[in-house]
Amino acid sequence: MTLTAHELFGWSPEAVVFDCDGTLMDSERHWQEARNRAFREYGLQPPRGFAEQATGLHYEDCGRLMARSVRKPELAEGLTAALLDHFLALVTDDPVTMPGAVQLVRLLSVRLPLAVASNCPRVVVEGSLERAGLSAHFQHIVVPDAGDGVRPKPHPDVYAVAARLCGVRPHRALAVEDSLTGVKSARSAGLRVLGVGPRPQDDSETRADLWLPALHEPELLAWARSWDIRRPLPEP
Template sequence: MKGLFGGRNPRAVIFDCDGLLMDTEPCWSVAETELFARRGLPFGPDEKASMIGKSLTAAADAMAAAFGEPEGSAEIAAELLRLVTEVVTAKAEAMPGARELVELTAAAVPVAVASNSPRALLEAALRRGGLSAMFPVKLAADEVAAPKPDPEMYLTACALLDVEPVDALAFEDSMTGLRSVRAAGVTVIGVPTLKREDFPADVVIGSLRDDELLAWIRGWPRR
């Protein structure tokens, strides 16, 4: 970890939300499975892999193609958002170590959350996990012209944090997010949701409670 910035520390940290800070992927899976089932279609690992990390619009577009409903993306997106929000509000939990990691990091550097979810769903997830008040900067997919995997979200987050991308650190769990952060030129620590996939982050860890990660951050000067 200490070699990530050539002996320096990052000047800001940007966290993904779904699957990284909040265990919302099962919530998305419930909603996605329901939409496939309503059309008599199975929803398995391959279908799930094609959805992870996508924005609501991109996921709806993929579903429309899978359903043979090329004109139905907008309706599918509305249906998906309604179902996911219901499940997230009732059942989503913070990932193990998420609150502790954000608190520790925020004591040293400015932090932000950058999510491919719409703002309303992002807020619902953060409130459910007790994380909302920890982030002075929040950025959602419906607040940028091009969500992940485009780099705009990370470039915008860096601008809001008043830091150059080269001086920022990101945490991501999906290939979609990884492509976004890479294209923005931000260093990334990966905590992949799908453990079987190749995940070419700068460092890959198994959980937010990684001992080496926490020891590194504890060594940063406090603000």
């Protein structure tokens, strides 16, 4: 059941798990440009509305979707490799945090455990957080890993594992997401979900408990400041 804003703000989580792309890092625009470049590399044009379909997908799933969308399934492997190569080049040259991300993460990291649950490769997540000066604030980073049986979003695995590593029951953790793919993953794992950014038009089946325009909304910061400090404060 989706909560009202009042009900959510009356609750305090015991851990917070953030998505990375589009939530902490302003990298969704890099993924979009990488998709466009990968299509052009193969002499193709992205179909109308493809960006909306691809948002939040694991890059391998996105590569397969790219190939299917132009009816060339034989290009799936090549498009996937090109997509990742172009994205890594773009995000390395221009890492940018989302508005309010640094402030909120620093505010929360002295209060409770923080984790990242992402569909991106670990090297991308770790590099992005390091360049943004945020890596020290997160205790855990969870990404899809076939070897460990951790499936990508919209499966619940990354959020379920992140909550477990933070030492809390899923229903006591808050997920922060920007895409319906991520919201579905977090809700399936049992977490409460705060959506940030533009609210998707078609969220009738998979809803966050609350959507806010950005991470620096005054009501969100006030709510976070109200949580008890449960972690040791850093040395002065």
